Amino acid sequence: MDSLGPELATYLSIAWLLPLVGFVIEVMNGFGQWNRLSRKAALLAIACIGTGFLFSSYAFCRWGTETNWAVFAEHESHDGHASVLDNPKEVGHDHHAENKSAVPLAYSGKFYTLAKFGNLELSLDYYIDSLTLLMFCMVTFIATCIHVFAVGYMSDELTIEYVDHHAHDSHGHHVHRLGRFYRFFSFLSLFCFAMLGLVIAGNIFQVFVFWELVGICSFLLIGFYTERKSANVAANKAFIVNRVGDFGFIIGLMILWTYCGTFNFTEYKSGETMKPGLFEMVRTAEGELTYTDDTHETVALHTSNEHGHWVAPQGESTKRRTIPYMLLVVAGLGVFGGCIGKSAQFPLQTWLPDAMEGPTPVSALVHSATMVAAGVYLAARFFPVFTSEVLLAIAYTGCITLFVAATIAVVATDIKKVLAYSTISQLGYMMLAIGLGGWAAGLFHLITHAFFKSLMFLASGAVIYGCHHEQEMPKMGGLFKKMPITALTMLVGVIAIAGLAIPGTPIAFSGYHSKDAIVATALAYTQHNPVHFLLFMTPLVTAGITAFYMFRLWFYTFTGTPRDEHVYEHAHEVPKVMFVPLLVLSVLAAGCAIGGEHGQLFKMISLSEPVGLAEGVPASGVAQVTLPSHDDIHAVHSTAGVVALLAASLGTLTAFLLYCKPVVKPENIKNQFPGLHNFLVEKWYFDDLYEALFIRPSHAVARWATGFDRLILDGILHGAAKSTVIVSAIDRKFDEGFVDGIVNLVGNTTRRFGYSLRVFQTGQIRQYVMFIAVSVVALFAVLFALLPKA
Amino acid sequence: MSSFGNLLEQLVKETQNTSLCHFAPELVLCATIVSLLLLRLLSLDRWIPTYVAVLLGTITSLGLAGSQLLGLLNGDTHAEPFFSGLLMFDAFGAFLRSLLALFLVLVVALTVLTGIPDREDAPDFYTLLLGSTIGMLLMAQANNLLMFFIGIEMTSVPSYVMVGFLKGRKQSSEAALKYVVYGAGAAGVMLYGLSLLAGVLGTVAIPEVSTHLATILGSGSGISDATSRTVILAILMVLVGLAFKLSIVPFHFWCPDAFEGASAEVAGFLSVASKAAAFGLLVRFVYAFVGGANQVAAEVFTGLGIAIGAIAAITVTFGNLAAYSQTNIKRLLAYSTIAHAGYMLMAVSAMIVILAGGRSIEGMDYRAEAARCLEGLLFYLFVYLFMNLGAFAITALLRNQTFSEKIEDFNGVAYEAPVLCVCMMACVFSLVGLPPLGGFWGKLVIFSTLFVSGKIHWFMWVMLAIGGINTVFSLVYYIQILRAMFIKPRAEGARPVQIPTAISNYALLITVPVLLLGMFPTWTTELANKVATILLN
């Protein structure tokens, strides 16, 4: 079974690299012979990603076969995955097989080295565990669906003269341009490559690499309609805000690199010896930190002992690697900063709604299902390095985000914006879960959310397509009759996200299970840490809000009477190529989480859960929070399920009463609370705040920087010049245009001086001769004054 | 009476056997002058152009001077005073004589090409030129305070006339008057100094100066007594005279005016030749005092060296700064000349400091280091000969086409006279001191001596810094010339410039050594070093 790791790596690499090949061919040919009417680009892209899915699935199957599908065997015990590990372990781990029961099943290895600095090494690695496999399958599958959908959605680009109704030239005409069908698919392919690279990455540096690449793909796709200023601005905003997060990410990288000397997640082979990865360095085999002192200020980093165990060398050895606890916290926060940016968490959530400027398939793939989830993925992946303070920060970040975004979603009218805010909110749930120690719950929600949110985005895309690029819900209404398939699939998504279910029966859509898991974790957590009760209350309340705004969306769009006849007239059901993916996805959105915590999906995820979480983590550090054990969570599961469902039902009911069978007019409520409404419509004024806090000051600093030479040195120059003018009694204007920098200062001063010297050169002989006399006397005097007196 | 007869007989013998031989280059030049006068007297100049005779004479003179130098260096002949000790026949003198003779040949060739003395005036002009050169040759070999003065006067008097040679031009006459008045004044001061010096020391023979001086300074009362002060005052007055010839600040005022008024050829001649000769004289004079200085004198002369260095630094700075605002290219080059005199004076200053103070520094072979200073000076002079003459010559050659010496009138000529302008570029960059041109090497050697002498007194490092800064500043005005030639467009309707091949070749002839001296300076530096070592040991 030693060969399984490389084998899986090969399959996944194929799946990973195929889109890249597709991208290269598409781009090359796009500029070249493919004409603007050809769908070849799309076919190639679908072929690549589809094949990628097949390879991912095959890798999954291989993995399952090798592990005898133990994961799906019925094990009631939450530590069931231990049985899986009866099989021999991954490459190179054999020499400390006694640890194996505690270490999640994972395969790691190296693709190639990027750079080597002494003992430090930057490389491209892979790290494959059940989560990786799951993510690969999920990403490739959803991507395939979305590619297919996009063939239909983007078909109006198959023209040599595309009229962009949202972009105007200086004369106010619509912009006419060539269709860019191929370009869209080439970008999608590139994105798939980058996303899969992120998932397969075996070290945090590599994650960063692909992190940036998905960022730039997102930039390209958001700004796909380059003629629209709003799209460009949104694209820039997305990338730059992400970079703000990456700034933190880099700080985290720097700290880890400096203290640990490696970026690898797990142990790796360097030359002939095995070296510990970050996880082994920070955590013991039992998942605990080792402190070197009683005050817990310094954490020992583990190295290999003579038995091949990862332990902290004992004694007061200065050779012992340590890291100050605070820096470990900072590193964790830094990396989480990256996650905040990518997953649009508070306070960097502002870019995601704007990113809806991109074509809807992009929103579905990049900005709901995959890329934005990468932040959550990384937070989960990097979980072992996070200390309890970081986890608490993650939890609160998620908590704030999920609430803020949900409130904004309540008043949003653009169908995609509602979904965008809901995405942010759901990502908040995931973060919350991870912060609370509900690792598997968070990822569970990630997967289910990917399905139902991409479904909803595609459905909304279908609506937009059907309504000829109308996105404002107030102009829709009653579309159920015109596009029933879309409406129904959307409804599946809405129910899933709202978390509705029929209690006591297994009838529950995926969102119910995953959100239930999160709320249960939160409840258990709050029981252990009553101080942090908000971490339970907020998601619970927000579950209600979520149900409210999602149903509001659905009712607003599909039921009631048409509010804009023009739109309604032209609305039509989408073609097959678009609704087939909808149907496929709706099946999965409904059913992917069957069984909930006892279902295959959850178990599969649990298999990769970091060591030590299952038993709970006792309070430590500054934060002093206790993470609940699986048993604790299990104990409150049913309670949580009931309250969550209650909240969701309440939300649904409210939405029904307001928008489907209006008992109260929403306008009235709006008018009752104009301040609150405005506050929400203005997105809590985050954009304005950032504008005032960061953007304007940085432009000011930029102007200052560029004007530094001119203004500051100009001042010095003027002063110097003036005094020179007085001294030399010459008043001549000089070229101010040359005034730029210190050279000019010196140059002009000396030039001035040079001019002033002309005074002496009067041209008068007598004065010249006088100089002889005066000079002789002066020199004589000076010389005698200076000569040593013997 | 027999003793007198013996003396006379000995004198005649010495004169016939050695002195006349040693004096051959000068004699050839004298003969040339006489033949020029005869040619005109006999109206032969209608058939034989004057310059043919002049070229013949100067080249012969160059050959003789060169062979004397080689002889001295190879040890075939040995250094000795001649003409009863009035002049000194040594490698240093021979080197400068060869240099001056070579320069004379080049200047004559230039005048032939530019045709500056018209046919009628040619014999007069060349007479003055050769006469002035003879004076310089005397300066280079002077071994006696009297010869010192005679040499300077012989150099100066014809050059006054040459400056005013452009008849009928107001500027020219004004320049000549200024030059003569200033020169005469300076000569007077110097002579007064010489008289005091000779009187106090009781000798006019330069080699004896140092011993007499040592006696005076070592007489216990140090330098505080009246005699010593008189000596110092006298030295200072003599240096004033030399400073005038070298156009050292603050005795430089004549220089820009005279150069602007004179023709470029004359200005070029004066800028290089009179400097070379004056530096020769200065070195001899200074070495006479410093060479054998004792402990007390060492302090005094270190101070003197530093004072000279300070003046050199001021000169460099002044020359460079004043050149900024010039619009006339000759005037600009005149200020550049002042600055370069400053650089060279730095070498002399370093030499004085090392000679005076070097003995007290452990591990310093002070004579070798001093020889390096002198080597730097001589090399610099040698390069300066080519690069400065090049600059003046090209100015003169272009002036013949553009009829102007204003910088702006040279706008864009590079595209019509590429060879000349490229040569000008090489000369100018060499004047700035950029590698791989000769000027760089010269500056490097001088700067390195400053660096070494800095170990004796920190002020020399300050001078080094000043020299370095000035190198940068000087770029600004030098590049004005190139900017005009290469970057500015030719003025509308300007007269097209056509340069005959001969002229281009001449420019190349002057410029190629500038390049070669920069890339392969070894031959020249070794020569200069040898000469310097011989003089200083």
Add this chain to the structure above:
Amino acid sequence: MEAVSLNSLLWVGAVLFVCGVICMTTKRNAIGVLIGVELVLNGANLNFVAFSRYSPLALDGQVAAIFVIVLAAAEAAVALAIAMNFYNCHLSIDVDRGDELHG
């Protein structure tokens, strides 16, 4: 007759020198300036002669004096010629009129 001391002679020379310098610097007339030069030269000459009597300089001083006289004559001749030339151009020998060359 009591011998004149060296110092007295030198004082005369110095006075001549200073007078000459003052003359050079104050006279506007070119000829006047030249006269100043002559005074300076003669001051020096007097020194030479005086030293030839009172110091080991001996005959060398007198020879020098003779040479200086000759050179002074030559210089004066040239200077006068140049002054003539200047006059031809400027119709004046006021040295202050020569101010075209400056800066």
Add this chain to the structure above:
Amino acid sequence: MDPLCFLSALIFLPALGALILVAFPSKAVDAMRMFTVAITVLVFAMTLNLWLGAGSFDSSIATIQPVAEGVSKPWIPDWNIHYRLGYDGISLPLVVLTGFVCVLAALASWSINKLHKGYFMLFLLLETGMLGTFLALDFFLFYVFWEVMLLPMYFLIGIWGGPRREYAAIKFFLYTLAGSVLMLIAMLMFYFGSGREFSLIKLAELAQDGHTFDYTTQVIAFVLLFIGFAIKVPSFPFHTWLPDAHVEAPTPISMILAGVLLKMGGYGILRIAFPLCPLGAQAAAYTLVGIGVFSIIYGAFAALAQTDFKRLVAYSSVSHMGYVVLGMAVWKINEHNGTDFWLQGMSGAMFQMIAHGVSSAGMFFMVGVIYDRVHHRNLNEFGGLANRMPLYSGLAAGIFFAGLGLPGLCGFIGEVAVVISTWNFSPLLAIIAASGVILTAAYILWTLQRVYLGAEYKGPHSEEIDHMPFNAREAFVAFTLLITAIVLGVYPAIVFDAMNPTLQGLVDSLQKAAPADAATAVTQALQ
């Protein structure tokens, strides 16, 4: 071929080409272009041969190659000056880069529209100067080549440049000359301090033995040398010549200026300033890092405020070259990794030089392409080019992304290697340096938006864009640069492998000569 001959041939081949160009008739513009390109290609081939050819470069050797003290011939014996050449892992990548950029710059020289002969002659002379500087191992020879480069550059900017070309050219000249005078003084210090030695290798040995040059000398010399090189890099506050020179220079010269000339500063620091004054360098390390960081941020901010396209790219060079200074100076040993982080910083700095050579040359080329058509560079008067010139815009975006430091492209590797090595030196400065990523993204993306995106082209000469399509030659240049950027970004080990042994040797010898963090060093010694 004898290595000395080969290296000399490499250096002087362009100069020979320049001489041959004299014989070309002035009208034969195309012939001159092709000839120049041929010469540069030949030189590039020779540099590649030097790198990859059998037996010419062994990347596992830390010392100078082909022989440890360099191949030499006496040049000026009485000054102990040698014509000494050689290469190692530090200079060879830069030599290859020079060859590479020159080929592309020659190909970009079609836009030169006057005095072709003079242009191509100076161009080739410039290449000789650059190659000579990188290959020289004698301080004096280095200095000579360093200066030789100035003259052609002055005229190339001064004659073929933009409206304020005279000003820019003289500014460039003055700055560099000022720097080289300082270098000259330092050179004299070493020459006389070492007993008349100019060989950089011997001087380094002497400097590192700890007796020859005392602390004060080393500090003074380092300051002199560093200022000289920092002007070239350019680092704040010596950078103001750069925007002017770049803006006024013609496109190919901008490419060379950014692609190669700036690297000489960094190269000089690594080749001369550090090895010759280890104590001085160590004393100044914090200042250097500070300067590097400040340049990064300052350059980025300044770039953000530009409205001139070329000026923006020029300021981006200031910012990017800040990483070079930063990376070189992170001289601090770590308890567990020893000097590895410093080695990483140095390697990153070297890589950044190569990467910047590719990306900035590309950026300038891309600016030049559009300038040739619309004859202006006002960022506010572009827009919509992505539709008008899709291929051009696509390639430009790729190259600008390389400048942005996007992973997978060359800019990223150097920047990130430098930045993450900085924490070990100073966490505060590391954080400031890392914040550069935000600003860089901001100004590059904003530029892309203003130039390539948008509804329509807003500036003058709109019709020229259609009249002059993006031609094959331009596409070739851009493609080559982009592909190189990708190759370097995806597989940087090709460069790292070539230079790491040398840098390792340098780091070790410097650390030995001037032990950083003495306390730690003692502790280590005790164990």
